[in-house]
Amino acid sequence: MSVAIQLPWNTVHRTPQMPNPGDLVLQLDDVSVEIGERRILSDISLDIRAGEVLSLAGPNGAGKSTLLNAITGDVPLAGGDISLFGMPVASWDATELAMRRSVLLQSVDVTFPFSVGDIVRMGRSPWEGTAEEMDDDMIVDSAMAMTEVTPLADRVYTSLSGGERGRAAFSRVLAQAAPILLLDEPTAAMDIKHQEMLMRIGREYAAAGCAVVVIVHALDAAAAWSDRVALLEAGRLRAVGTPEEVFTSSTLSDVYQCPIEVLPHPAGGLIIVPKRPVVRRNVYGTHWGRG
Amino acid sequence: MTGNGTSAPRTAGGTGGIHTAAARADQARSRRIAANAADLGLAGKPHMGRTTLTFIILIVGLLVMTVVSASLGQLIIPFDQVIGSVLNKVGIHWLEGPARAFGNEALWNVRFPRIVMAIVVGAALGVAGAVMQGVFGNPLAEPGTVGVSSGAAVGASASILMGWTFLGAFTTPFLAFVCGLATTMSVYLLARRGGRTEIVTLILTGVAVNAIAGALISFFTFAAPTNARDQIVFWQMGSFNGSRWQQVALVAPMCLIGIIGVQFLARRLDLLSLGEKPARHLGVNVERLRFCSMLAVALLVSSAVAFAGIISFVGLVVPHLLRMIIGPGHRVLLPASALGGALLLTIADFAARTTIQFADLPIGMLTSLVGGPFFFWLLRRSRSKSGGWA
Numbered sequence: 001m002s003v004a005i006q007l008p009w010n011t012v013h014r015t016p017q018m019p020n021p022g023d024l025v026l027q028l029d030d031v032s033v034e035i036g037e038r039r040i041l042s043d044i045s046l047d048i049r050a051g052e053v054l055s056l057a058g059p060n061g062a063g064k065s066t067l068l069n070a071i072t073g074d075v076p077l078a079g080g081d082i083s084l085f086g087m088p089v090a091s092w093d094a095t096e097l098a099m100r101r102s103v104l105l106q107s108v109d110v111t112f113p114f115s116v117g118d119i120v121r122m123g124r125s126p127w128e129g130t131a132e133e134m135d136d137d138m139i140v141d142s143a144m145a146m147t148e149v150t151p152l153a154d155r156v157y158t159s160l161s162g163g164e165r166g167r168a169a170f171s172r173v174l175a176q177a178a179p180i181l182l183l184d185e186p187t188a189a190m191d192i193k194h195q196e197m198l199m200r201i202g203r204e205y206a207a208a209g210c211a212v213v214v215i216v217h218a219l220d221a222a223a224a225w226s227d228r229v230a231l232l233e234a235g236r237l238r239a240v241g242t243p244e245e246v247f248t249s250s251t252l253s254d255v256y257q258c259p260i261e262v263l264p265h266p267a268g269g270l271i272i273v274p275k276r277p278v279v280r281r282n283v284y285g286t287h288w289g290r291g
Numbered sequence: 292m293t294g295n296g297t298s299a300p301r302t303a304g305g306t307g308g309i310h311t312a313a314a315r316a317d318q319a320r321s322r323r324i325a326a327n328a329a330d331l332g333l334a335g336k337p338h339m340g341r342t343t344l345t346f347i348i349l350i351v352g353l354l355v356m357t358v359v360s361a362s363l364g365q366l367i368i369p370f371d372q373v374i375g376s377v378l379n380k381v382g383i384h385w386l387e388g389p390a391r392a393f394g395n396e397a398l399w400n401v402r403f404p405r406i407v408m409a410i411v412v413g414a415a416l417g418v419a420g421a422v423m424q425g426v427f428g429n430p431l432a433e434p435g436t437v438g439v440s441s442g443a444a445v446g447a448s449a450s451i452l453m454g455w456t457f458l459g460a461f462t463t464p465f466l467a468f469v470c471g472l473a474t475t476m477s478v479y480l481l482a483r484r485g486g487r488t489e490i491v492t493l494i495l496t497g498v499a500v501n502a503i504a505g506a507l508i509s510f511f512t513f514a515a516p517t518n519a520r521d522q523i524v525f526w527q528m529g530s531f532n533g534s535r536w537q538q539v540a541l542v543a544p545m546c547l548i549g550i551i552g553v554q555f556l557a558r559r560l561d562l563l564s565l566g567e568k569p570a571r572h573l574g575v576n577v578e579r580l581r582f583c584s585m586l587a588v589a590l591l592v593s594s595a596v597a598f599a600g601i602i603s604f605v606g607l608v609v610p611h612l613l614r615m616i617i618g619p620g621h622r623v624l625l626p627a628s629a630l631g632g633a634l635l636l637t638i639a640d641f642a643a644r645t646t647i648q649f650a651d652l653p654i655g656m657l658t659s660l661v662g663g664p665f666f667f668w669l670l671r672r673s674r675s676k677s678g679g680w681a
Contacts, residue, residue: 074568098574111428111564112619122562126574176573 013095015130016085018209019179021051024086025211026071026101026180031080033063033070040066041235043080050179053202053212055222055243058232059256064215065106067232068184071213072103084180098126102176104183108169110157116168117153120144123175132177143175146201148194162189170198174205181205183214187221199225219260223247223270231255243270342617342627349630353410356634360641361402365649368394400535408534408542408598409640410633413605415546415595417632419588420606421613421625422553425560426584427490430614433607437497437585439592440601441504442474443467447600448511448523461541463526464597471593474500479585488581490567529600529655531640538598549591550629556584557621564619602655604662605632611669 019025026048033041041063048054056064069075071082073089082089084100092100102123110119120143124136144150147167152160157168166189173181181202187195195218202212203225216222222229223243231238231246233255239246247270252260259275361373368376368389375386376398389395416434423432434440446466455462478500482493512523559580562570571577596602609631610624617623636654639661643652 072568072572074571094571094576095574098572101572103569103572105566105568108565108569111566112425112430112614114561114564114619118561118620119565122565122573125558125562128558 013093013099013130015132016096016100016179019050019085019211021049021209023050024048025050025084026213027081027083027086028071029081029083031067031070031082032078033066033075034078035066035075039078039235041070044237045080046230046237046240048180048211048213050209050211051206052227053206053214053225055226055229056213056215056232057217057219057222057229058238061234062232063235064232065184068103068182068213068215071182072101073097095126098176098178100178101180101182102173102178104170104173104181104186106184106188108165113156113158115153116149116155116157116160116171117144119157119168120149120153120171120175123172123177126176126178139177140175143171146174147171148197163191163194166190167194167198170201174201179210181210181212181214183212185215185217187216187218195221219247219252219272220270223272247272342623345613345617345627346630349627349634353630353634353637356637356641357406357410360406360637360644361398363641363645364397364402366391366394366397368398373398404536404539405531405534405640406637407539409531409636411539411543411546412531412595412599412602413632413634413636414550414629415591415632416602416605417609417628417630417635418550418553418625419591419595420632421610421621421628422556422560422584422588423606424610425563425621426581426588427494428564428566429490430611431607432494433603434588434592435501435603435606436494437478437588438474438500438504439471439589440596440603441501441508443471443593443596444527444601445474445504445507445511446470447526448508448515451519451522451526452511452515454519464538464541468593468597471596472589474504475585475589475593479582487578525653526600527655528653529596529602529658530643530651530653531599532651534598542594542598545590545594549587549594550625553584553587553591553625554622556580556587557625560584560621561619600653600655602636602658604658604666605635608662608666608669609635611666615669 024047028044028046028048031041031044032039044067056067058064066075070077071089073082084092084097089097114122117140120140121136123143124133124140127133127136141150144153147170149164149168149171152164152168157165160168166186170183170186173183183202186198190198199214199221202214206212206227214226226243228241229243229246230240231251238255239251247262249260249262252262252272261271261273261275263271263273265271358370358373362368362370368391371386372389372394376388376395378385379388380399389398419434419439420432423434423436424430426432427436444467446469447463449470450463450466455466458465478493478496479488481500482488482496484492508523508527512520515523559570559575562573562575563577563580565573567577570580592606610628613624613627613631617627635658639654639657643654643657646652
């Protein structure tokens with residue numbers, strides 16, 4: 001669209017190579033994070049490889065978002081190392097990081113009335129001045145089509161509903177086309193159809209050779225869509241492995257402090273539900289609530 | 292829960308009915324949003340046509356206002372003679388220059404420097420306002436927020452009170468410029484901790500520094516003898532009276548550097564509206580962007596107020612109004628704000644000069660007088676349409 005002007009003082013950024021499935025793209029070694037006096041994360045070690053969907057699960061305050069923030073470099077580490085493509089995070093500049101990992105935060109508020117199309121296009125900004133810029137229009141269009149926001153392209157972002165904003169923001173993150181995708185509760189405001197759509201896109205993304213790290217609260221969705229899950233408890237990694245290995249009734253009940261049943265689904269996969277009492281229905285008047 | 296249950300079967304009955312009712316409600320909703328958006332000038336579509344039209348109107352308006360302002364005043368010089376005089380200057384002799392005695396002198400020594408000064412200062416203030424709003428992610432920010440104007444006023448009033456003349460007639464503007472720059476940078480540095488600044492800290496530091504500056508100005512005003520007191524008060528009301536080419540030659544280059552410089556920040560300012568973290572995740576060095584923007588704003592506003600004094604509201608209203616018309620993208624908003632600010636100040640200066648005969652109204656008073664109610668109207672209008680700013 002626009003011609004890139006290479007200014008003499010502009011540094012040349014190292015563009016990433018697409019990783020092969022199974023390559024180690026993100027490595028956490030004994031990562032600890034302290035905020036004030038409080039220790040939020042202790043000694044987290046985790047390898048994340050290209051081609052997998054890794055879900056982070058755990059109760060509120062277990063440190064899931066902090067772990068994601070540590071990976072993105074938004075909180076300083078009290079100890080340990082994080083490396084991205086075999087190099088410490090600090091050795092990449094902001095643009096080089098943006099070419100390698102895209103991040104979707106829990107809520108994205110936009111200050112000025114930008115249209116959805118503008119917002120999605122912003123995802124392409126790390127690639128300005130590179131050969132990849134040629135594909136901007138195609139990538140933006142397909143990112144919008146995948147997340148079903150094409151009809152909203154001309155709407156003002158701030159006029160959208162919560163779920164629509166979530167999709168538009170996700171679309172922006174997809175447009176960034178980075179080999180690592182970090183998502184912090186992306187499905188929170190979405191209806192069930194779009195929750196599933198998002199997780200399916202995540203899987204397709206991973207199948208294309210990318211790594212997807214996603215924080216999810218819905219355990220059954222995590223079990224259904226992830227290759228591996230990491231269960232956090234009070235700032236420590238309680239268990240890592242396939243959903244079948246990690247999501248057992250005893251582990252989940254213990255971590256969440258709440259009785260949880262894990263049943264095999266007849267078609268494969270897991271059904272995860274809290275143990276609930278059978279309540280007596282109080283229906284007053286007719287079924288529509290009108291007597 | 293019950294509301295849902297009762298209304299659906301009554302309106303249409305059956306599941307199909309629920310569907311159509313929901314679809315209709317949905318349609319109505321999107322129509323309403325579209326109408327609101329269109330009315331606010333935010334309706335999607337790349338605003339290409341609208342943007343081009345806005346730029347054409349601004350440029351034509353600026354040219355027309357320049358000729359009108361140059362032509363009218365105590366000495367009236369017809370439009371064709373004004374244009375003729377300009378053309379003669381560049382060696383084109385299509386039209387006659389001013390027929391009246393001293394017409395050329397009035398134009399070239401008094402009116403043109405004054406008009407050019409108004410254009411330069413207006414452009415600087417408009418752009419500075421747009422940059423501030425972008426950096427702060429807040430449509431209510433303006434250069435005054437970080438103490439540029441009040442800092443400059445401290446410098447100016449100190450210089451007037453002390454009667455310093457180490458730079459001759461340029462002492463007061465020089466001190467105003469230096470103090471404006473220094474105040475802004477100190478607000479920025481005071482708000483910085485551990486290599487980062489938070490916007491709220493920055494605004495509150497600005498409030499504190501503004502208060503101190505206000506106290507200093509009051510003290511200087513109090514301590515000054517009558518003559519100097521008048522000067523201090525009038526400096527703060529702003530005026531283009533007595534602008535000379537010499538002054539323009541000092542102010543214009545700095546403003547031009549600032550205006551052109553901030554264009555390079557435009558794309559990153561767009562990204563910053565996603566929020567600080569998302570901008571960083573997209574490769575923006577947010578801290579460096581903030582520093583560069585603050586430096587540019589300090590440079591623009593300090594040099595703008597140095598000779599002209601404090602002119603408020605331009606930096607607030609102009610970017611606002613233009614954002615409503617051409618959308619929030621900084622790549623068009625910044626140049627448009629420069630043109631808009633220039634046009635607004637040219638009109639305001641014309642009004643200041645001609646509203647009351649034989650009197651030169653303070654232009655800062657005029658912009659606030661018109662800008663205040665206008666801003667209030669914008670606020671009310673925007674609130675009733677979309678429930679507030681943002």
